[in-house]
Amino acid sequence: EVQLVESGGGLVNPGGSLRLSCAASGLTFNNAWMSWVRQAPGKGLEWVGRFKSKTDGGTIDYTAPVKGRFTISRDDSKNTLYLQMNNLKIEDTAVYYCMTGGDHWGQGTLVTVSS
Amino acid sequence: EIVMTQSPATLSVSPGERVTLSCRASQSVNSNLAWYQQKLGQPPRLLIYGASTRATGLPARFSDSGSGTEFTLTISGLQSEDSAVYYCQQYNTWPFTFGPGTKVEIE
DSSP, X not given: OOEEEXXXXXEEOTTOOEEEEEEEESXXXXXXXXXEEEEOTTSOEEEEEEEOOGGGTOOEEEOTTTTTTEEEEEETTTTEEEEEEOXXXXXXXXXXXXXXXXXXXXXXXXXXEOO | OOOEEEEOSEEEEOTTOOEXXXXXXXXXXXXXXXXXXXXXXXXXXXXXXXXXXXXXTOOTTEEXXXXXXXXXXXXXXXXXXGOEEEEEEEOSSSSOEEOOOEEEEEO
């Protein structure tokens, strides 16, 4: 069974930084395309970015609202995906989900940006 | 960026009824369209993707149709556990984008 477990969320001041982790199990992680998707409180779903598997080029794509501020990385030896978030804005407040293949999602971790 | 729109925003229906949810893309996404169901406090659940490929275990009352820019999700014989928000999402062109969702309420 595929399991994705996010961690690292919390309360941070505007302009601050946070790093999220997503620990994966039950899948061949180094072959998986991994994504971060977020959901602001009471709002819809928004893609943050994706990291293709190294065998498929290993490229990373971001959406416009986070480009230049967020960095996705992965450690295939630890089956873990990361999201480094810098210069956080109030509008980054959301539940952040780790996802692969569309059919496997973590439970999410809440990031609150507030002073 | 491909903009996804969904209608209606909210639907209130009785158990046993048939509901049709619409999704429109601002440009063709071919058949690269997925439908998700999200219940309160839970992550999204993939229902259907691609050329009507159904997720494992999806009840037969869920079906979809469409390609290009117009898509529909139909739930036949609505059950109480179908109360949720339904999102469409295109994965034809990066950035992948979701529709705003349709909230289905059971009367």
